[in-house]
Amino acid sequence: MSGQGEFALIARHFAPLTKGVPLAFGLTDDAAMLKPRKGQALVVTADAIVEGVHYLPDDPPETIARKLLRVNLSDLAAKGATPRAYLLTAAFPRDVKEPWIAAFARGLKQDQAHFGVHLLGGDTVATPGPATFSLTAIGEVPGARMLRRSGARPGDLVCVSGTIGDGGFGLAELRQPHPDLTDAQRRFLIARYRIPQPRTRLGPSLLGLASAALDVSDGLIQDLGHIARQSGVGLSIDAAAVPLSPAGLAIARGDPPARLRALSAGDDYEIAFTVPKARLKAMEAAAAKARIRVSVIGRVMKGQGVTVLGPDGTPFEAGPGGFDHFGR
């Protein structure tokens, strides 16, 4: 994992991931070159994951790699950016076996093809601790119109893509299978946890339509709190309008609090955004064109924090560890 061994590993498993990208120089240089296309600005984001903290030690290496790439592509998508390339630094445990690394690289290769991105550079080191990966993703937005967290205005509608809570339900399934689920539903939830679906086609189509956006990674309510804070507004969310998947509904049917857990569970990697009412129709057309389901789940008000309304229109009580620390 150092010296000549490191170079051989990079050449065998990672250099092929730069194929077709002349400015990555096959990882034979210490750096790569990058030029945004005419009229585009670059958007950059970085995330780190640690074995045993962000993924389970026995998760398949392919899905660890794909999730790492996808959570970064999700950040780009929520900013309206089209993904282009990424840099990866990998700290592999000293006793890592080469097939593990090969599988990890295969996962990246698979998703590179799917999302049209390429490895641009990085670093490989050995660690006496848990495997630790850091990925810097680079995308492009036309002009300098990156979607921000700070543009929500009172009167705007709050929307979310896809379904919420599946990632959290999937993680729970890995720990303790839920008796009400079919095998297919169980597999669906685990796949949603392990292999998020970054909304890379929806995000860029929201440019000029959404007033604020972010990706849902730490839990819908907590993340919406960032939009509230950065925009200086309050958000009112209708709990019943938050879309659950059929598998999520199967859980919530016999266990109503599961619907609330879905609102605070992480690993959704959907886009939560606000849109002025006048642009709702245009946004719905854009989402239909991207073939991504979008649901209106609430509205922006004067004030601060995130309020969750129950089925009867009254705010949920906030117990200890509940929603109150998001401010109301």
Next chain:
Amino acid sequence: MSGQGEFALIARHFAPLTKGVPLAFGLTDDAAMLKPRKGQALVVTADAIVEGVHYLPDDPPETIARKLLRVNLSDLAAKGATPRAYLLTAAFPRDVKEPWIAAFARGLKQDQAHFGVHLLGGDTVATPGPATFSLTAIGEVPGARMLRRSGARPGDLVCVSGTIGDGGFGLAELRQPHPDLTDAQRRFLIARYRIPQPRTRLGPSLLGLASAALDVSDGLIQDLGHIARQSGVGLSIDAAAVPLSPAGLAIARGDPPARLRALSAGDDYEIAFTVPKARLKAMEAAAAKARIRVSVIGRVMKGQGVTVLGPDGTPFEAGPGGFDHFGR
């Protein structure tokens, strides 16, 4: 180190590092925007460091941070790029104390001012293992003229900036003080190990002059081997011409093999490059203007690998673990 604690840490220690950089959005968004100046291409590079592997656990946090930033700026400099910004992902041990993080951030702040770069984004996570940091540095080159490893041609001269071996001697000093050194020399060598001097002013001035370049991080001979391989040439190095610092000379005086150790020790962070003879005078003028010492240490030949010539002009014998695995 997670949830609200992470946000507070970022706000207190890392958000101030984005001051004056509107497109970093004070780290309040998940991503930052970046536009190269007109006519410039971006150059990107990434390095990771692990506690106990790349630095000593009791190294001062300021110098760990500064070295991490500087080794990446050194990569950019060797490509001819002017540094602009960086992203940082930090995996802090769960029991890290906030003063340690504050000191780490102070080190970054100090070097940001010195090198004219800014934090653009990143991620902060907790790890049960050793502290692990990854830094992606972004620079600019005019046109698309990044210096490569692959342009050396037979007849070119091999050059190196500054002095070689100090980093390795400095690391040795931390383990076992050398009896022949003054206190000032000892401090100088340790500082060279802990706080490398990336040649950010020399690098860009070599554009259009050097035919190949890289920064010396893994040992001069090993790194020159990359230029030989990527350029398809052989390099002949005159050991006596490789510049040592006064402290390095003080060690080599009573211990001649130390001169050879200097050639294979790491952590120099000087620029090694090749230059066509016709451009030697122009290169020397550029180096003088950047106020960086440059020494001619050898020449490029047909063939392959790196040959080190002793004082009498004959190649050194390659013992076990010696120079032979770099190819001759």
